[in-house]
Amino acid sequence: LKMIKFGLVFLLFEALSAAPLTSNEVATRVVAVSKSKPELLSAAVSGADPDLLRTALTDADPDLLEVALTEADANLLKVALTDGVAPENLKTALTASRKETLATALTESKPELLRTALETAKANLLATALAEADAAILAVALTQSRNELLTVALQDATEENLKVALTPARRRRRSVPVHLF
Numbered sequence: 620l621k622m623i624k625f626g627l628v629f630l631l632f633e634a635l636s637a638a639p640l641t642s643n644e645v646a647t648r649v650v651a652v653s654k655s656k657p658e659l660l661s662a663a664v665s666g667a668d669p670d671l672l673r674t675a676l677t678d679a680d681p682d683l684l685e686v687a688l689t690e691a692d693a694n695l696l697k698v699a700l701t702d703g704v705a706p707e708n709l710k711t712a713l714t715a716s717r718k719e720t721l722a723t724a725l726t727e728s729k730p731e732l733l734r735t736a737l738e739t740a741k742a743n744l745l746a747t748a749l750a751e752a753d754a755a756i757l758a759v760a761l762t763q764s765r766n767e768l769l770t771v772a773l774q775d776a777t778e779e780n781l782k783v784a785l786t787p788a789r790r791r792r793r794s795v796p797v798h799l800f
Contacts, residue, residue, distance in 0.1 A: 722754075
């Protein structure tokens with residue numbers, strides 16, 4: 620009986636001393652339990668690496684997490700949450716993306732290319748790609764690239780050159796002053 624009381628007191632102490640959730644952690648959990656598609660939430664909680672799931676539920680922009688849990692292809696969501704993905708890159712994808720580019724990555728990618736991007740990219744270049752890319756061009760990169768060339772682009776490019784590669788010419792033209800005489 621003393622052992623049971625000790626166990627209950629210990630559990631109560633642990634519950635009371637646990638760090639409180641931040642407002643972002645509350646918001647991401649609200650998204651998970653109230654806005655997710657059941658099959659996507661199931662994919663996330665049944666096969667995810669626990670550290671990556673913790674990263675998603677701690678650091679994600681709630682609006683971007685909602686995109687992941689309502690629009691993703693279940694298999695691609697599993698790829699994004701599996702062992703080998705760099706936690707910093709998952710955090711980058713769930714905080715620096717535009718909704719359109721995150722949806723593109725999680726619905727149109729070849730699984731091996733999504734894995735390559737999330738495992739090997741430098742976080743700043745992944746952020747540039749997901750924040751600046753034209754969604755159609757991003758889809759080409761995530762469906763037609765060779766793994767080793769995608770790795771080169773996401774590790775060796777300058778941010779400016781990656782923007783050039785991932786945006787149409789009409790969007791990146793700089794205004795040039797016109798001199799009339």
